[in-house]
Amino acid sequence: MKQSQFFVKTLKEWPSDEENASTRYLLRAGFIDKNSSGVYSFLPMGLRVLEKINKVIREEMNALGASELLMPALISKKYWRATDRWDTEVLYKVKDSSGQEYGLAFTHEEVLTPILKKFISSFRDLPVSFYQIQTKFRDEPRARAGLLRTKEFVMKDLYSFHIDEKDLDLFYWKTADAYKNIFKRLGLEAMVVEAGGGGFTKEYTHEFQVLTEAGEDEIFYCESCDFAQNKEITQAKEGGKCPKCSKGKIKKENGIEVGNIFKLGTRFSDAAGLAYKDKKGQTKPVVMGSYGMGPSRIMGALAETNRNEKGLIWPKESSPFRVHLVELEGGHSQAVEVYETLNEAGIEVLYDDRENVSAGEKLTDADLLGIVWRAVASSRTLAENKIELKARNNGESSMVGLETLLKHVK
RNA sequence: CGGGGUGUAGUAUACCGGUAGUACGCCUGCUUUGGGAGCAGGUAGACCGAGUUCGAUUCUCGGCACCCCGACCA
Numbered sequence: 467m468k469q470s471q472f473f474v475k476t477l478k479e480w481p482s483d484e485e486n487a488s489t490r491y492l493l494r495a496g497f498i499d500k501n502s503s504g505v506y507s508f509l510p511m512g513l514r515v516l517e518k519i520n521k522v523i524r525e526e527m528n529a530l531g532a533s534e535l536l537m538p539a540l541i542s543k544k545y546w547r548a549t550d551r552w553d554t555e556v557l558y559k560v561k562d563s564s565g566q567e568y569g570l571a572f573t574h575e576e577v578l579t580p581i582l583k584k585f586i587s588s589f590r591d592l593p594v595s596f597y598q599i600q601t602k603f604r605d606e607p608r609a610r611a612g613l614l615r616t617k618e619f620v621m622k623d624l625y626s627f628h629i630d631e632k633d634l635d636l637f638y639w640k641t642a643d644a645y646k647n648i649f650k651r652l653g654l655e656a657m658v659v660e661a662g663g664g665g666f667t668k669e670y671t672h673e674f675q676v677l678t679e680a681g682e683d684e685i686f687y688c689e690s691c692d693f694a695q696n697k698e699i700t701q702a703k704e705g706g707k708c709p710k711c712s713k714g715k716i717k718k719e720n721g722i723e724v725g726n727i728f729k730l731g732t733r734f735s736d737a738a739g740l741a742y743k744d745k746k747g748q749t750k751p752v753v754m755g756s757y758g759m760g761p762s763r764i765m766g767a768l769a770e771t772n773r774n775e776k777g778l779i780w781p782k783e784s785s786p787f788r789v790h791l792v793e794l795e796g797g798h799s800q801a802v803e804v805y806e807t808l809n810e811a812g813i814e815v816l817y818d819d820r821e822n823v824s825a826g827e828k829l830t831d832a833d834l835l836g837i838v839w840r841a842v843a844s845s846r847t848l849a850e851n852k853i854e855l856k857a858r859n860n861g862e863s864s865m866v867g868l869e870t871l872l873k874h875v876k
Numbered sequence: 877c878g879g880g881g882u883g884u885a886g887u888a889u890a891c892c893g894g895u896a897g898u899a900c901g902c903c904u905g906c907u908u909u910g911g912g913a914g915c916a917g918g919u920a921g922a923c924c925g926a927g928u929u930c931g932a933u934u935c936u937c938g939g940c941a942c943c944c945c946g947a948c949c950a
Binding site for chain 2: 476477478479480481482483484485500502503551554555556557572573575604606607608610615682683726728756758794795796822823824825826827828829830831833834842844845846854
């Protein structure tokens, strides 16, 4: 992709109306644009990151055996009435010209459960699971911190359907592993944290929290074992002994909730009359689980935890491009050669071919954008017949030939 | 929803009760090209409404928007 033909615009100044670091970086680097409080556009560069996140999620969800589908955002009032959620505070309500009322979905049990009711009737149909990556709406009383808490956001929601609690439990922990894979691949360190059941289950649910000061949850965790609980349910005290291993000390840190997994039981299947016949011909309610993850919030969490004073630093699998090829004075022929070679090798490259833009501006932009690898071609590199390759994360650079370059960035 | 703060060109900002200044951007021309280039010329602005005043971007009130703290957070 040539930068002269792809919309990459950076701001020279920090935005004046944002304090949150990830938001300031994402806005300044031109990845997102604020439309109104808690409502953002993803500009071409930002959308590429979002797509990278979605790609990893899809791969892991498919590996779990879940089928992707796409449900509507505009949901007729009757569905919300059926589950008694029409009066949920975060539900945006809209009325059409004929007076018909709708809610903009903040989650999709109301839509999926009735679909399954049409197709599921035997234990032979179970278990099944479905996921989608779709825009959700929540009437947040107060949006904050850019992508970290918004009124409209992208969510991956997964729902699973089982014959009993035991089978749900199996799938629940398989999903937890899939979640761990996703975050690891994306370059996020997410801690598994026990949290409350929100009134649907007496059991704990699990959240995936990225520990950082910008997070709005408070996490109490043990420094030596895997004990970790959200403030809302914990009895542990900061500095106290771990109630689980009774050895480690309890620490407290803020966290960004990038995912959660939830055993719903039969709450929604009961409401929809979703049941199946078991081997003996008896009718039993389907047992459900739901599992959320926020790609747009993950993007915010990545920006929050991967940056330095010069700009963003995207991890490999979430980077908008793999290589940022920067052509400086005298580097044209080399740059074209590298560009063509990378394209042929199927490596995504952003080629800064802009003319009449100073070297300083191009290099500053490259740091701000934060693509994994930076390759510079100039009269200097031409003289050595090599390319300068620099890793954005550790700043290490070296002069390499084309083949070595390919090997590195693959 | 309670409390606080802020609204000035595309962006970041300054001053001021008397026709709004700077930097960057953008446009034209020339010179530049390894860390947000130089010179010259040009472009573009007071959130909305009411009030006080001879005169309001400035003061007062109301509204709206944005940010922050809190409450809330299937």
